[in-house]
Amino acid sequence: MRDDASFGLGLKNLTVSLAAPNKLWNDAYESEAEAIRLALGDAALGIEHVGSTAIPDIKAKPIIDIMVGIKRFEDGPKLVGAMEAIGYDYAGKDIVPDDHIFGRGIKGETRTHLVHVVEYHGYHWNRMLAFRDALRADPGLARAYERLKVGLADEHADSRSEYTKSKREFIDKVVADAGLP
Numbered sequence: 001m002r003d004d005a006s007f008g009l010g011l012k013n014l015t016v017s018l019a020a021p022n023k024l025w026n027d028a029y030e031s032e033a034e035a036i037r038l039a040l041g042d043a044a045l046g047i048e049h050v051g052s053t054a055i056p057d058i059k060a061k062p063i064i065d066i067m068v069g070i071k072r073f074e075d076g077p078k079l080v081g082a083m084e085a086i087g088y089d090y091a092g093k094d095i096v097p098d099d100h101i102f103g104r105g106i107k108g109e110t111r112t113h114l115v116h117v118v119e120y121h122g123y124h125w126n127r128m129l130a131f132r133d134a135l136r137a138d139p140g141l142a143r144a145y146e147r148l149k150v151g152l153a154d155e156h157a158d159s160r161s162e163y164t165k166s167k168r169e170f171i172d173k174v175v176a177d178a179g180l181p
Contacts, residue, residue, distance in 0.1 A: 009062045009112040010105060016153045016163045018059040025053040028064050032113055036068060039082040045069045045120040050128045055135045058146040064113045067128050069120030076100035076117045088115060098124050123181075130178040131171055145170060 007028035011017060029049040036047055051065025052058055070076065079100070080090045088102040095101050100117035118124040135142040148170055156163035175181075 007064075009064065010110045011061050011063050011112075012110055013105075013108065014158070014160050016061065016157050016160050018149060018153050019062040020059060021057050022053075022062070025060070025064060029053070029066065032064060032066060035086050036066065036083075036115065039086045040068065040079060043070055043075070043079060043082075045071060046125070048129060048132075050116070050132050051114075052145075052149070054132050055142050055145075057139070058135075058142050059150060063111050066113065066115045067125065068115055068117045069122075069125050070117055071120060073098055073100075073119040073122070079117060083115070088113075096124075098122070127175050127180055130175050130180050134174050134178050141174065145174075 007024045008019060008022045009025075009028060026049065033047045033049070037044060046067075046069035048054075048067045048069075049064070050067045051063070052060030053062075053064050068079075070079070076093060077090075077100070079102075083090065083102045086104075088104045089107055091101040091103050093100045096116070098118060102115040102117065103111050104113040104115075105111040116124070116128070118128075135145055148167065152163050152166045156166065
């Protein structure tokens with residue numbers, strides 16, 4: 001099992017707390033991406049580091065978000081066995097539309113990784129990459145997002161779903177400015 005604690009990862013389920021940027025988060029992603037590549041083989045057409053841990057120098061929830069692109073969204077449940085074999089629980093496809101969610105950590109207690117399985121080069125794939133890339137390219141925009149997140153983390157410390165919902169307007173604007181609906 002990969003040593004998540006050495007990467008500064010782990011957040012109590014359903015809560016929100018931000019950690020200072022950690023240079024090891026990219027190493028944690030690389031390690032996990034390799035494990036996922038080996039587990040899924042050709043089913044994974046692309047694997048990307050997304051979420052705030054993929055943005056240099058901003059505070060983030062200490063959970064690595066990984067996006068895996070597959071040919072057909074409907075094939076997501078076929079990945080459950082392979083993902084369980086490397087320590088992931090399948091959380092379903094009803095949390096985020098058109099997004100199969102797999103989580104790793106201590107079940108029911110903490111999360112260290114979330115894997116979003118989406119259609120490769122589909123709407124969600126393109127949207128997540130557009131947002132990540134816009135923040136990576138514009139440090140001022142990344143700082144504005146960080147300020148928003150810090151305020152929302154204080155306001156919604158016990159409700160990750162409200163925290164996530166409250167970021168939606170900012171994310172939608174960034175994605176629209178990048179030319180995506």
